[in-house]
Amino acid sequence: MDMHMKFGFGRSALAGCVAIPIISALPLIAGAQTEEPKTRAPVERADALPVLGPKPFIDYFKPIPVKGKLSKEAWGAAEVGARDQGNGLEDPNMTQWNYWDGQILKGDDGKYRMFASRWDQSLGHKGWGQSKGVWAVSSSVFGPYRDMGLTWPDDQDGKGHNVTALRLPDGSYAVVVSETRNGDVFVSPNIDGPWRNLGGITVDQSAFTSVKTPGDISNQMPAQPWKASNVSIMARPDGGFEIIQRSGQILISRTGILGPYKVMGDSIYRGISGIPQRDMRAYEDPVIWFSGGWYHVIVNHWRERRAYHLISRNGIDTWRFQGLAYESGAKFIRYSNGVVNNWNKLERPGVVIEKGHVIAMSFAVVDTAKEAQVGNNGHGSKVVVVPFDGARMDHDLANVEK
Numbered sequence: 001m002d003m004h005m006k007f008g009f010g011r012s013a014l015a016g017c018v019a020i021p022i023i024s025a026l027p028l029i030a031g032a033q034t035e036e037p038k039t040r041a042p043v044e045r046a047d048a049l050p051v052l053g054p055k056p057f058i059d060y061f062k063p064i065p066v067k068g069k070l071s072k073e074a075w076g077a078a079e080v081g082a083r084d085q086g087n088g089l090e091d092p093n094m095t096q097w098n099y100w101d102g103q104i105l106k107g108d109d110g111k112y113r114m115f116a117s118r119w120d121q122s123l124g125h126k127g128w129g130q131s132k133g134v135w136a137v138s139s140s141v142f143g144p145y146r147d148m149g150l151t152w153p154d155d156q157d158g159k160g161h162n163v164t165a166l167r168l169p170d171g172s173y174a175v176v177v178s179e180t181r182n183g184d185v186f187v188s189p190n191i192d193g194p195w196r197n198l199g200g201i202t203v204d205q206s207a208f209t210s211v212k213t214p215g216d217i218s219n220q221m222p223a224q225p226w227k228a229s230n231v232s233i234m235a236r237p238d239g240g241f242e243i244i245q246r247s248g249q250i251l252i253s254r255t256g257i258l259g260p261y262k263v264m265g266d267s268i269y270r271g272i273s274g275i276p277q278r279d280m281r282a283y284e285d286p287v288i289w290f291s292g293g294w295y296h297v298i299v300n301h302w303r304e305r306r307a308y309h310l311i312s313r314n315g316i317d318t319w320r321f322q323g324l325a326y327e328s329g330a331k332f333i334r335y336s337n338g339v340v341n342n343w344n345k346l347e348r349p350g351v352v353i354e355k356g357h358v359i360a361m362s363f364a365v366v367d368t369a370k371e372a373q374v375g376n377n378g379h380g381s382k383v384v385v386v387p388f389d390g391a392r393m394d395h396d397l398a399n400v401e402k
Helices: 004-007 125-130 390-397
Strands: 096-107 112-120 132-138 144-149 163-167 173-177 184-188 197-201 232-235 241-244 250-253 261-265 282-290 295-300 307-313 320-327 345-354 357-366 381-387
Touching: 096 125, 096 163, 096 357, 112 125, 112 163, 163 232, 232 282, 241 282, 282 345, 282 357, 295 345, 320 345, 357 390
Parallel strands: 096 345, 096 381
Antiparallel strands: 096 112, 112 132, 132 144, 163 173, 173 184, 184 197, 232 241, 241 250, 250 261, 282 295, 295 307, 307 320, 345 357, 357 381
């Protein structure tokens, strides 16, 4: 189904979209955004971005089924619009928690688990440094998800942010934490835990140094101790493990999930035709997966509030640009009745894969500028889940080289 034709949010609709400048700020701690005073609109028209296949990633999003009701009384800025609080994970009254991250895995019992983080909403968005890892359960991939509490309550009082999760080749599960913990890996044979701290990820920088952001160039400075930031991890089809981190560098381990991971080169974004090369330090929150014979990466440019899609056959090099992934204001978060939600920020993307294809994406969303979230003022963050036609996308990209 051609979603941009049916619902009008594809490349032609995106052409007129303009990101409205906002004020945003975060605490100056390791791995955090260090934002300039304002975000800004992208230079390129969305419909002018090149693609390899017949259409860009954003045109494969599907309408969200309504799980509860669309409410205009839900917490958040009026610009978000009427929304279904039964989608994803949230504090329905915004009196306790801001939620973040939100990687989803399906259990053998057919239920879905979301691995997320939360912190006291009264602290405002700047309180994310006090995040704790939590897990939630739903009978539907779209929610509503029920918060089941801390994932590892007896380890540093549950501390965790930038939480992601994966199923391991032996059928067990792993949850990985970066930013507030340096690549700590928790494992369990059961998707519901209990979780054991396996240790921290180690990185071999002998060939290429690991850097903080894509704006920093590998091997220009002596190697520094590795800092886990925006880690996205996957089990490769060949039995290895692969990480893409905030810098856009690929790390490969052939000796297990803890590594050591070898840094395979500089940022994969550098020099690729199609992806803007300006303000490279603003690229963050990459996510990596394998489907349809391609390794895929989505990376977000926080200042321009736009994300891009890259593909590679081997997941290490020869990355190619595949157009716009999504952006704020693009009207792709749309319900089955046509109502659209417009979240101010779309961050921490995650993919849900079933039968080898992406069926949905999760996002940590913010209703207003982050600095406007000062706590106890009706603004905050949650996790939303949006359907995606990954089977169609994989079909369309199968032979784009030919």
